[in-house]
Amino acid sequence: MHDRELYPIGDAARRSGLSVSAVRFYADAGVVEPTRLNEAGHRFYDVGAIARLELVRTLRELDTDLGEIRRLLGGGTTLHDLLTTHLEIVERHERTLRARRAVLRTLIRQGGTTAQADLMHKLVSMTDEERERVVDDFWNEVGEGLDVPDGFVDRLRTMRPVLPADPTADQLEAWIELADLVRDAEFRDSVRTYLRDTYSTPEGQTVASAPVQDFIHTDGAALVGEILAVHRAGESPRSPRAQEAVVRFMEAATALSGMTLTPEFRDRMAEGYRRIPDLMRQIAEEDAASEGPVYDDTHGRYLALVAAVNGTAPEEGPEDLPYAWIADAMRAPTTGP
Template sequence: MDDNETYPIGDVARRTGLSVSAIRYYSDAGVIAPTHVTEAGYRLYDVRAIARLELIRTLRDLDAGLDDIRRLLGGETSLHDLLATHLELVERQERDLRARRAVLRTLVKQGGTAAKVALMRKLVSMPDEERERLIDDFWNEVGENLDVPPGFVERLRTMRPRLPEDPTAAQLEAWIELADLVRGEEFRGAVRSWLQDTYGTFPGRRLADAPVWDFIHQEGMEIGKEVLEAYRSGLPADSPRSRELVVGMADATAGALAGGRSTAESRERLATAFLMVEEIQRSDAEENARYDATHGRYLSLVAVINGTPPDTGDDGPALFAWIAAALRASAR
């Protein structure tokens, strides 16, 4: 194309992909004027005008407004600033659409009245301070006069949702469900009842003591990962590596709880304890379902919201049986 040559509007339309009527509209709106208008009224455009029309088309495809484009072409703003501003707008719209989608999906699943629609929308748009207050109110009521070891409820309270600034639809849906649950008296009572029954008596009460709880959820978690990897790799329970891992686990447990090292006898007792847990998990479907519907549901939703989905626990009883076998092999 010759820089000085001008082209009729039909040619410009073919080169830019814009319709003739769109080019005329932009001209009449003062966005881009033709390079020359003949005496007969034909509009002609040079290559610079065509380049601007191509830019206009691109920006309009990105939903930029005519006023913003006019300011850009008039030198009142830069392309970078225009794009940055528009990106911010699009991202806000995207977040709002994700929120709407989360509300709609939840309402479709649960069924919704007008009041439910308003509630769901409120839960999604809650400021951080109000979310924190809602979770604090939940734990205040659940933990009031709960007969468990000192500080246990405060440790549970630290496991709370932190909705990110730019949440996914799944995170929003999880937050809506969790917020709706923790507001309800029935769910609060069910969680309170499960915690009392589980951690108010032996052996749960022992597990809820601060030193034991901290060990399980800190050092014990790291050791547990190695044991789980060995189990999932198909390593035989009586292999030297398996025995090494469970002895390390038993030693760490003994050190944390009794200040010593494990013995063959203590590892045998620990193996028996793991087999008891395995039997409970296999046979007590009702208790497992109760956990899944109460504190387990709270924790699983918090994990989704925080972007750290928990292990599904599918290994369950088989893993405990493997650990028990490895412990007994180490005790022989």
């Protein structure tokens, strides 16, 4: 369509998706008047008027009353303003439908009640500040009086959901589940019990200490990333590139305890890494038989849902690491006769 071209009422109706009688009604009601009447009294519409008719059609489909429509179309708005308003309304309606779909899918999956439906609608309609408050309340209760090193709970608190402005249905469903969980007293108690049992022991206190946590989440993570990149490239664990990466990691790890990396310590670390898959299988079996809180059902579930809400790929789990390859790389070089 050309900006200055005029279209008879039949074309305007077809282009706007309205019936001819509806176009006449909105003209007579003073909502969208024709651009021009010819000598015979026939109505003609330009591009701007047709855009207004399209917006009217959308607003009526959303059950907007005529008074509100007149307000939106008033003030001599430009075509660009009309199109921008139209897009904002459609996108807002799309977000509303997406939220409703997430609620319905969750209710169907859970077999929810009317009360649960009301709660879920409130959860997906929360402001950013309200969502922050829900998560803060959770960590305030979980961390109160917990016997762990200073700053550890604050570090856990930073791993929190941030629902984007235009979330997908999957992100909304993850938020509904997460918000429901963190408000649940039994889940809070389970997470608290898991963290206490795991990080209040001498070994756990060491892992939860600031230097070790900083290493795990910053330098150590980057160094492990370098090792994995070498492995994915198909390099031998004894190649110069693999040795350079693994030695950097081991030197940084031993420096945490003020030790020096010796051939004997390299071999001990290598043996430790070689045994990790067996230890993980043993832990999994113990968790399966345990009646107490375990990682996957507590803090692990929280982190998985946070990743889903934030739309971030889950981090490579410990079970995915090439432990045998890393152990071979860590082994101290043999000295020939």
